[in-house]
Amino acid sequence: MLREIYIKNLAVIKEAVIPLEGSLNVFTGETGAGKSILINGINAVLGQRCMKDIVRSGCDKAVITALFTELTKETEDKLDELGISHESHEITLTREISADGGSVSRINHRTASASLLKEIGSLLINIHGQHDNQVLMDSEKHLGILDSFGGDDTLLNEYRESFRKLQQTARRLGELKKAEQSRRERTRQLTEIIDDIGELDPQENEDDRLEKEYDTARNAEQMIIAINNSVGLLTGDDAAVELLSSAERQLGGYTEGSSELNSLYERLSAAEIELSDIAAELGSVAERIELDSQRLDSMRERLSEINRLKRKYMCDCTELRAMYSKAVEELAQIESSADEITRLADERSELLHIVTERAKALFDYRERTGEEFARRVTEELEFLNMPNVIIAVRHEKGKLTVNGMDTVEFLISANKGEEPKPVSKIASGGELSRIMLALKSVIADKDSIPTMIFDEIDTGVSGKAAHKIGIKLREIGKLRQVLCVTHLSQIAVMADNHLMIEKKIIDERTETHVTVLDFDGRTKEIARIMGGDDPSRLMLDTAAEELKKAAEI
Numbered sequence: 001m002l003r004e005i006y007i008k009n010l011a012v013i014k015e016a017v018i019p020l021e022g023s024l025n026v027f028t029g030e031t032g033a034g035k036s037i038l039i040n041g042i043n044a045v046l047g048q049r050c051m052k053d054i055v056r057s058g059c060d061k062a063v064i065t066a067l068f069t070e071l072t073k074e075t076e077d078k079l080d081e082l083g084i085s086h087e088s089h090e091i092t093l094t095r096e097i098s099a100d101g102g103s104v105s106r107i108n109h110r111t112a113s114a115s116l117l118k119e120i121g122s123l124l125i126n127i128h129g130q131h132d133n134q135v136l137m138d139s140e141k142h143l144g145i146l147d148s149f150g151g152d153d154t155l156l157n158e159y160r161e162s163f164r165k166l167q168q169t170a171r172r173l174g175e176l177k178k179a180e181q182s183r184r185e186r187t188r189q190l191t192e193i194i195d196d197i198g199e200l201d202p203q204e205n206e207d208d209r210l211e212k213e214y215d216t217a218r219n220a221e222q223m224i225i226a227i228n229n230s231v232g233l234l235t236g237d238d239a240a241v242e243l244l245s246s247a248e249r250q251l252g253g254y255t256e257g258s259s260e261l262n263s264l265y266e267r268l269s270a271a272e273i274e275l276s277d278i279a280a281e282l283g284s285v286a287e288r289i290e291l292d293s294q295r296l297d298s299m300r301e302r303l304s305e306i307n308r309l310k311r312k313y314m315c316d317c318t319e320l321r322a323m324y325s326k327a328v329e330e331l332a333q334i335e336s337s338a339d340e341i342t343r344l345a346d347e348r349s350e351l352l353h354i355v356t357e358r359a360k361a362l363f364d365y366r367e368r369t370g371e372e373f374a375r376r377v378t379e380e381l382e383f384l385n386m387p388n389v390i391i392a393v394r395h396e397k398g399k400l401t402v403n404g405m406d407t408v409e410f411l412i413s414a415n416k417g418e419e420p421k422p423v424s425k426i427a428s429g430g431e432l433s434r435i436m437l438a439l440k441s442v443i444a445d446k447d448s449i450p451t452m453i454f455d456e457i458d459t460g461v462s463g464k465a466a467h468k469i470g471i472k473l474r475e476i477g478k479l480r481q482v483l484c485v486t487h488l489s490q491i492a493v494m495a496d497n498h499l500m501i502e503k504k505i506i507d508e509r510t511e512t513h514v515t516v517l518d519f520d521g522r523t524k525e526i527a528r529i530m531g532g533d534d535p536s537r538l539m540l541d542t543a544a545e546e547l548k549k550a551a552e553i
Helices: 035-045 073-082 114-121 130-137 139-150 154-178 180-200 206-235 240-252 259-288 293-313 317-383 429-443 463-477 519-531 537-552
Strands: 002-010 013-019 024-028 061-068 091-098 103-107 110-112 125-128 390-401 404-413 451-455 481-485 497-506 509-516
Touching (some): 002 035, 013 035, 013 509, 024 463, 035 061, 035 451, 073 114, 103 114, 139 429, 154 317, 206 259, 206 293, 293 317, 429 451, 429 463, 463 481, 497 519
Parallel strands (some): 024 497, 451 481
Antiparallel strands (some): 002 013, 061 091, 390 404, 497 509
16 A cells, blocks of 8 residues: 655645555645645656656756555565565655656666556556546446456456467468468479479489580590591592502502502502501491490480570579479478468367357356446445436447457436436536446455545535545445545545645745644644635534544444
8 A cells, every 4th residue: 555655846845745544545625735736746656647847946856755565466476577676565666857857767766667667556556536537438448347346357368368369370370371372373383393303303413424424425426437437438439448459450560660660569559458457447446435325315315404404493403403302392381381271270260169159158247247237336326325326237249359249338327217328428527426436436345456546536526425425435445545635525524544735835935735634633624625714613513523423434
């Protein structure tokens, strides 16, 4: 709970130490005395946005420190999570606001961000002001209020867990289906690559090796052709040997009479023998050269296919193999995606069934909760001097959302015999204040936040209704700490701790002081509220009597 607030240089508050009790604390004072400043200070220390003009004129900064004791387990768990100590189950929150617009936040004197103050503060204090009545005007907020009243989040948490799984599955399924067209085209491309390269099955660096082998084999073929052509030129018809033999026969009859011709004849005979030997040896060489024409044709065809694929895919033989492996892997993934689509579709159907069944269970629970909620709030409103007002809960099924299939709206019948209509169309300002108080009352024992602040909950009410509001605030004060700013004596007399906020002129400057009132001080303040600044003896006696009556309630 909020045990103490220290404020320095905040607007007209020069310095104040405000002690608080764990039950009903009431703040009263004249209009403009600074009650709203106090609420602004609490908002600031809870991490809410604040303006630099909140700093007292002429001062460098404003400081607000709040001491919280008897921390709840939820709060301590959050502090442990954030690594913030909480010795003796206490912490302090501090906010310093500079006149130049900057601010510094601290938790236990350790610097923290304003957002962290806000996160911790949300577990410590719930502030209800006039603007919070708008929650009742907004039907989208009603489901949360109903769940707060129910108090058991088991079904909601189970539903949300399965709903989020359904969302994730549906999102993944949608992504896969969206990519299905491009996957079909990619599958065609990959299949073509696999068919092209897989059928040929090129080996690493095969193109280089095959080129060399093919060049060697092709040279052998050309060599054999050249040898055979040479042998033909030497020994064939009208070839060199035959021509030499013919020349030799022509000269043979004339060698005896001429030594010169005889010498030439002998040379022709030797040349014929030499050319015949050369032709014979060339034939022998040709026979020794191995030539596999079938292998040569095979190499030629394979090189042609490899080169075609190299041109098509613009890469070498080694890269063709890598491309093939990647294509096989990617195609397997695509085929796996197709399997995943089938699996996810089945999973989505199963999850949709689970989500729908859990939504129905949650709907039934809320239906029962709504009936009990309407009954309890109607009872509270009857106590708060609204006996003919009936609260009803319009509960219908809608589409599945993260909160279930429920649409909830609070209806009100302000006059007996009238059909309940939406709160936003019926309730007045005073009625809204009492309805909100009734709501806070019925969920007070279920809410884990230890401190509730009501800023002018009395707007638009008076008389007997105000008296009932005071009693109700005291009842809530027995369950948790309540701080209430009020202008009504009927509420002020119910306080367990009454603090007066008043303006004083000191050294030609206005200052706001906060004073804890004893019985005499309370008597005077209650009389002032009832009768004005200069209450009569009768008014003072009446105020004292009202305080005594309130103490007996």
